[in-house]
Amino acid sequence: MSFETLKVARTGWRLDVTLNRPESRNAMNAAMVRELSALFAAPDPEVRAVVLRGAGGSFCAGGDLKGMDGGAIRDVNRSFGAMLQRAEALPALLVAVVEGPAMGGGLGLACVADVTLAAPDARFAMPEVRLGLIPAQIAPFVVRRIGQAAARRLALIGGTLGAEEALRLGLASAVGDVDALLEATLADLARCAPRAVAATKRLIARAEEAELGALLDEAADEFADALAGEEASAGITAFLTRSAPPWGAP
Template identity: 35%
Template sequence: MSVTLSISKNKVAELVLGRPEKHNAFNSEVIAELIKNIEYASTLDVRALVFKTEGKHFSAGADLGWMKSMAGNNYDENVADSMELAKLMAVLANCPHPTICLVQGAAFGGALGLIACCDIAIATPDAKFCLSEVKLGLIPAVISPYVIRAIGERQARRYFLTAEVFNAEQALHMGLLHAISEDLSLSQAHFVDTLLNNGPHAVHSAKALITEVANQEINAELIAHTAKRIAEIRVSTEGQEGLGAFFEKRPPAWQSESNH
């Protein structure tokens, strides 16, 4: 199996793509494995999902052998294949748990979609990125909603069209990354600890809220919806515990639970 899922004692899931001999490129089998594991992790009582890969490079994107086989398929077969990749992006983007992506080395083509679908993305200083599709006479279609949402239309107009390689600093500047780190393990521990300090239901609700509110017109309906959302969580068990702990100057229950 090139994809493994493990759960730590503090309820953190680690999803690892281990195909370093192919630079972690994905084909139909890898895509199916990733979908299955992300969907399964989404049903578990975990506090975060960490996505990483083995070897020198994060991912070269689509496997060349797989791409060659797709080139011989007809239109309907290509649509079916592409829908599976679209499903992978959707299940990762819509995972209810906070997701952390760790990036090392090269991340090309579809790999940028995986990064953009995660809530927090961290890369090593030497990481390189490229939306390389047009060099092959293709377009980054399936990943485009997530990548454009991350980097904005203006940057997409450049990098979708030029297929230039850009570095970690530029990826950070554009919004594809949140941090650059010499030690991904230390950064993982930092972000996991930060998430574990927060109310687990509140974190899930905050992530859902982003999806509900992003790109919506601010009108009476949205204002009423957000007012209801905060009211619901204030009167919830976790909300009451968090407020009570704050005023009583003690750690909330979930912090002691996460330290066990």
């Protein structure tokens, strides 16, 4: 697959996806939304980690306002929300590496990542209301990530969070040297069974909306299936014999 707005590189089970419009601080246009959506819609089952970052020291400055009009903009806007849903549903671990601004849609990407690593200069913002717009597609994901109170403060006055406050609210998973943090995250992931990671992601995603008893029933079924499967057999054997499991570094 060829891309106009992304750089994509595969190394073993790691897929690096770089938002590549540095001249606009990686603001998302319709082409970037389409390309991200296509990438997330057809995940490679051998990929265990998708690492998302921006070119040129900026994560993403939000939506590209140039050329917006009242024509097909509703569909473009909704397609961005659909892309976030696909990103959130990836079976692989989604890691966002945030340097500089993560504004608007960039904040949305940071909120759907499983792990969001922030450089000390990272800034998370929802500036839409200052432009006479609304954060239509990202607001639900922001609320789910940081809660109603923090989301209201951020969205209703067009506020900005620094890296440390983002960490305190649970938006950022860690703050510091993002390359070192990324390698440590991937080293931790290398110890985890890929099917178990994917199943656990599905379980966590359903925890906020499913009826608890039904969810626990389904989870018990999945646990029994996992215990009878090849991954658990290999993982438990490796644990008992103090050896390395068959899954490993990228």
